[in-house]
Amino acid sequence: MTNILGISCFYHDSAACLIKDGIVVAAAEEERFTRKKHDTGFPLNAIEYCLKEGGITSQQLAYIAFYEKPLLKFERLLSQHLEMFPMSYWSFYKALPAWLNEKLRVPSVIKKKLKYNGDILFIEHHLAHAASSFLVSPFEEAAILTIDGVGEWATASYGYGKENDITLLKELKFPNSVGLLYSTVTAHLGFSVNNSEYKIMGLSPYGKPIYYDKFKKIVDVKDDGSIEFDMSYFDYHYKLTMPSRKFVEEFGPIREPHEEVTQKHKDIAASLQKITEEIIFKMLNHLYNETKMENLCIAGGVALNSVANGKITKNTPFKNVWIQPAASDAGASLGAAAYAYNTILSNKRKYEMESAYLGPSFSTEYIQKFLDDKKIIYKKFKSDDSLVKLAANLIYNNNVIGWFQGRMEFGPRALGARSILSNASNPQMKEILNTKVKHREIFRPFAPVISKEDVHDYFEIDKDEEPFMLFVYPFKQEKRKIVPSVVHVDGSGRLQTTSEGENHLYYRVIKEFEKLSGVPILVNTSFNIRGEPIVCTPEDAYKCMMGTGIDYLVIDKFLIKREDNPKDMWDSEKIAMD
Amino acid sequence: MLNKIWNAIKTVLEPIGKVMSGIVNFILLALVYFVAIGLVSIIMKIFGKHFLEIKKQNKKSNWQDHKVTKEPIEKYYRTF
Numbered sequence: 001m002t003n004i005l006g007i008s009c010f011y012h013d014s015a016a017c018l019i020k021d022g023i024v025v026a027a028a029e030e031e032r033f034t035r036k037k038h039d040t041g042f043p044l045n046a047i048e049y050c051l052k053e054g055g056i057t058s059q060q061l062a063y064i065a066f067y068e069k070p071l072l073k074f075e076r077l078l079s080q081h082l083e084m085f086p087m088s089y090w091s092f093y094k095a096l097p098a099w100l101n102e103k104l105r106v107p108s109v110i111k112k113k114l115k116y117n118g119d120i121l122f123i124e125h126h127l128a129h130a131a132s133s134f135l136v137s138p139f140e141e142a143a144i145l146t147i148d149g150v151g152e153w154a155t156a157s158y159g160y161g162k163e164n165d166i167t168l169l170k171e172l173k174f175p176n177s178v179g180l181l182y183s184t185v186t187a188h189l190g191f192s193v194n195n196s197e198y199k200i201m202g203l204s205p206y207g208k209p210i211y212y213d214k215f216k217k218i219v220d221v222k223d224d225g226s227i228e229f230d231m232s233y234f235d236y237h238y239k240l241t242m243p244s245r246k247f248v249e250e251f252g253p254i255r256e257p258h259e260e261v262t263q264k265h266k267d268i269a270a271s272l273q274k275i276t277e278e279i280i281f282k283m284l285n286h287l288y289n290e291t292k293m294e295n296l297c298i299a300g301g302v303a304l305n306s307v308a309n310g311k312i313t314k315n316t317p318f319k320n321v322w323i324q325p326a327a328s329d330a331g332a333s334l335g336a337a338a339y340a341y342n343t344i345l346s347n348k349r350k351y352e353m354e355s356a357y358l359g360p361s362f363s364t365e366y367i368q369k370f371l372d373d374k375k376i377i378y379k380k381f382k383s384d385d386s387l388v389k390l391a392a393n394l395i396y397n398n399n400v401i402g403w404f405q406g407r408m409e410f411g412p413r414a415l416g417a418r419s420i421l422s423n424a425s426n427p428q429m430k431e432i433l434n435t436k437v438k439h440r441e442i443f444r445p446f447a448p449v450i451s452k453e454d455v456h457d458y459f460e461i462d463k464d465e466e467p468f469m470l471f472v473y474p475f476k477q478e479k480r481k482i483v484p485s486v487v488h489v490d491g492s493g494r495l496q497t498t499s500e501g502e503n504h505l506y507y508r509v510i511k512e513f514e515k516l517s518g519v520p521i522l523v524n525t526s527f528n529i530r531g532e533p534i535v536c537t538p539e540d541a542y543k544c545m546m547g548t549g550i551d552y553l554v555i556d557k558f559l560i561k562r563e564d565n566p567k568d569m570w571d572s573e574k575i576a577m578d
Numbered sequence: 579m580l581n582k583i584w585n586a587i588k589t590v591l592e593p594i595g596k597v598m599s600g601i602v603n604f605i606l607l608a609l610v611y612f613v614a615i616g617l618v619s620i621i622m623k624i625f626g627k628h629f630l631e632i633k634k635q636n637k638k639s640n641w642q643d644h645k646v647t648k649e650p651i652e653k654y655y656r657t658f
Contacts, residue, residue: 069658070657079629080629084630085611085616085619085620086612089608092607092611093603093611096610119655120655121651121655122655123654157644158641166646166647167645168647169643169644170642170644172642173642175631176640220636222639223638223639226641227640228634228637230634231632340654344648
């Protein structure tokens with residue numbers, strides 16, 4: 001038995017993943033356990049969970065695979081300071097202690113924290129990203145593109161995968177980075193970096209790309225998709241802030257988080273999205289010309305840009321696109337472990353990632369004991385049939401349902417294991433959800449989940465399924481009025497499809513809802529409030545419901561009505577943040 | 579009783595310790611930065627060496643060769 005643990009940490013979205021004989025048995029982000037969004041710390045809780053799920057101890061690991069080469073990254077950091085001396089002092093002062101304490105001592109930190117004496121393999125960051133997508137994809141061979149903020153030196157890379165081997169050919173180097181451009185604008189628009197980039201994507205359809213030419217002044221986009229920045233518009237290579245004074249002169253003052261989002265902000269977001277898509281499609285067309293492969297795997301934080309993803313097949317010759325649900329750094333833990341098992345150890349691939357349900361689950365007995373111990377008033381369903389019928393009925397009657405079933409998702413999307421479900425056909429549902437639970441910016445859309453067999457009736461989509469909610473597609477014109485709460489301002493939706501085989505209870509609720517409403521679509525949003533990670537345990541779920549306006553919690557075989565239970569001292573209004 | 583005294587001492591000393599470590603850190607890091615980094619940076623710049631490509635090169639393509647393929651396992655033990 002070859003057990004390999006993959007680890008990613010110390011930058012953002014720390015995570016761990018366990019592969020046993022080539023099969024991914026567990027993967028989770030540390031934030032779900034520590035309740036600290038995008039937790040950067042050593043993922044001890046996630047590792048403990050993975051080992052427990054795999055039924056092993058750290059001594060039974062054949063290898064630990066780490067998702068980057070720390071010294072190469074440190075070399076880049078030093079280069080920044082050598083180049084930018086003396087202007088980079090504050091950033092040096094802030095960053096160096098963490099490097100000396102942890103980041104430069106990764107082997108000893110791992111060995112000490114895990115009481116592990118075996119070998120540690122260090123996989124280049126973009127190679128780990130590439131592996132996280134290709135090695136668990138359905139393809140025997142595929143072209144590969146990785147794009148993120150920055151790894152060691154690379155900010156993007158491309159190559160191809162064949163069977164269990166990956167070859168990367170070229171890379172873009174820091175400071176030219178699509179991810180960092182997106183983050184710079186995120187910061188300029190008053191949102192948090194490495195957290196709220198997806199909000200800018202959601203904001204973009206409200207605007208017109210009238211600042212596109214200004215972006216073209218900053219970013220030289222070559223014919224092959226490579227980019228070259230005018231760095232006088234950026235500060236991130238030597239400061240803790242991202243847009244420079246020149247950027248502010250060009251685009252106006254940095255928006256304060258409490259300030260209103262104006263049409264100008266929306267236009268900037270639209271312009272950014274336009275140039276981002278242009279870069280991605282040019283990169284992909286170049287990649288196709290180099291590889292002539294029809295299958296494509298993408299990874300890295302920019303691969304979470306679902307708006308661009310949904311347009312790939314229309315704008316490039318690629319026929320099939322696959323993206324792993326935890327496409328950003330969390331997924332690189334999976335990539336590092338898969339690369340170690342399949343490529344370094346030359347084992348054939350035998351795992352295809354068809355599900356993101358790789359996190360913790362809780363038994364019926366555990367949940368009942370929790371409910372009894374806390375004296376929570378609940379109803380126990382006698383059968384799955386009665387559960388799905390009642391849940392669908394509650395949703396049809398415009399209740400907001402917390403849905404907690406089975407293993408937690410790996411990656412940033414709630415896919416029917418830790419979700420909030422509601423009535424997509426109610427035009428007020430977006431406001432209801434925002435008032436009752438999410439407290440989020442009004443411009444942000446809610447996502448639809450649809451039964452797989454109905455997807456072509458509702459969406460203009462070029463494939464039969466989208467289980468990971470990573471692609472945005474237009475709703476068919478005539479269907480938009482039927483499900484107003486999940487149609488974005490441009491008529492699109494970031495859909496998830498599901499089927500009986502993928503998640504039977506989730507699927508059956510949708511079909512039961514269809515019997516009542518005639519619509520096989522629900523609103524599916526993550527089970528959390530703004531600023532909190534998605535819930536992990538029954539306690540997290542119960543607390544989230546009691547602190548918000550979620551009406552019911554359907555957890556395993558149990559139904560809990562919020563109004564039946566005393567409200568805990570847990571004020572979601574205080575916790576909700578960016 | 580001893581515990582209480584110890585806790586009281588800790589309560590007083592902890593913030594002082596934090597301030598002191600902040601000052602020491604600041605001084606040491608400033609020395610490293612302005613002496614080591616600074617000297618190397620100035621000398622290398624005199625010789626025309628650049629550590630980052632922050633000036634536009636106006637190249638036709640900015641993709642850089644970086645062929646990565648499978649290597650012997652020993653290479654993956656390295657942190658560089």
